[in-house]
Amino acid sequence: MEKLKFGFYWAASCGGCEIAVLDVDEKILEILKIADVVFWPVAMDVKYRDVEAMADGYMDVCFFNGGIRNSEQEHLAKLLRKKAKYMVAFGACAQLGGVPGLANLSNRKDIFERVYHTTESTDNKAGTEPQVKHTLPEGSSEIPVFQESVRPLDQVIPVDYYLPGCPPPPKLIFNAIDAIAKGQLPPKGSILAPELAVCDECPRKKEEKKVAHIKRIIDFTPEPEKCLLEQGLVCMGPATRGGCDAKCLGANMPCTGCGGACPGAIEQGSAMISALSTVLGLADEKAEEYDVDAVVAQLKDPVGTFYKYALPASIIGRRVKK
Ligand code: SF4
Numbered sequence: 485m486e487k488l489k490f491g492f493y494w495a496a497s498c499g500g501c502e503i504a505v506l507d508v509d510e511k512i513l514e515i516l517k518i519a520d521v522v523f524w525p526v527a528m529d530v531k532y533r534d535v536e537a538m539a540d541g542y543m544d545v546c547f548f549n550g551g552i553r554n555s556e557q558e559h560l561a562k563l564l565r566k567k568a569k570y571m572v573a574f575g576a577c578a579q580l581g582g583v584p585g586l587a588n589l590s591n592r593k594d595i596f597e598r599v600y601h602t603t604e605s606t607d608n609k610a611g612t613e614p615q616v617k618h619t620l621p622e623g624s625s626e627i628p629v630f631q632e633s634v635r636p637l638d639q640v641i642p643v644d645y646y647l648p649g650c651p652p653p654p655k656l657i658f659n660a661i662d663a664i665a666k667g668q669l670p671p672k673g674s675i676l677a678p679e680l681a682v683c684d685e686c687p688r689k690k691e692e693k694k695v696a697h698i699k700r701i702i703d704f705t706p707e708p709e710k711c712l713l714e715q716g717l718v719c720m721g722p723a724t725r726g727g728c729d730a731k732c733l734g735a736n737m738p739c740t741g742c743g744g745a746c747p748g749a750i751e752q753g754s755a756m757i758s759a760l761s762t763v764l765g766l767a768d769e770k771a772e773e774y775d776v777d778a779v780v781a782q783l784k785d786p787v788g789t790f791y792k793y794a795l796p797a798s799i800i801g802r803r804v805k806k
């Protein structure tokens with residue numbers, strides 16, 4: 485049987501997704517029996533001109549991690565889309581924009597102002613900023629254009645499948661590759677993860693308790709067997725797609741939402757606000773003493789909490805400055 489051809493690419497992301505490919509451990513040997521890697525800039529010497537020379541549809545699958553932040557990433561996304569039969573948005577940044585997508589709370593001008601002029605460690609008396617084109621006697625150079633917003637991959641090119649997570653769990657990666665090899669992929673547009681929420685995989689005990697205060701994980705050590713939401717922590721489990729075996733809960737840390745919106749939710753942040761509203765309050769007859777504004781004020785960084793990975797893919801998408 486002819487081997488499949490895989491490509492991997494890394495755009496606006498931390499690089500953890502590249503390492504996650506190796507987290508499948510010895511199963512990598514099974515993968516290499518069925519597939520050759522023909523493009524993987526982080527691991528092999530390959531040039532963009534090599535991709536340009538490929539026939540359209542030459543690669544069977546391209547696993548693309550990272551969102552689109554600059555013109556080079558946009559160019560490669562469009563090029564790889566042509567060269568791959570299936571395009572997989574690999575990880576939270578490609579699927580949703582990810583943590584780098586929180587930069588959509590700002591814009592290009594303000595980011596440059598902060599980074600090149602006003603950080604405490606900046607010494608830039610000449611006020612220099614990166615120039616896209618630069619000419620010296622020795623020759624000219626060009627760097628990618630930094631764009632106004634971070635975009636998830638499907639806002640730039642059509643995406644066939646999504647592998648969620650920050651990074652995607654090895655089990656989901658291997659299952660996806662197995663489905664590709666056996667020709668058993670679900671319909672295009674599917675998220676290659678189970679149809680359940682993190683709460684469904686979480687072994688912690690839920691008592692349907694009300695909580696009167698929102699706390700942060702730095703404030704206390706939570707009890708290891710009880711639901712974190714019911715201990716006052718904003719655990720994104722009710723609003724987040726599972727498939728990770730509730731990994732963070734096993735480490736006594738709340739889910740921060742890297743799996744994206746749970747099945748059935750229009751978007752993750754609003755689903756979590758709704759879930760949180762059902763647990764906040766006083767359990768007894770003193771309910772009229774409950775000061776909802778004071779409790780909501782205890783929530784530090786609401787956007788970073790509810791949209792840590794998904795701001796660019798959310799209904800809001802970005803901050804709009806008038
Ligand atoms: S809210 Fe968090 S701690 Fe509670 S059951 Fe869901 S995932 Fe587990």
Ligand code: SF4
Pocket residue numbers: 649650682724725726728729730731732733738739740741742743744
């Ligand atoms: S528990 Fe939440 S944040 Fe942790 S790996 Fe799972 S989906 Fe991601």
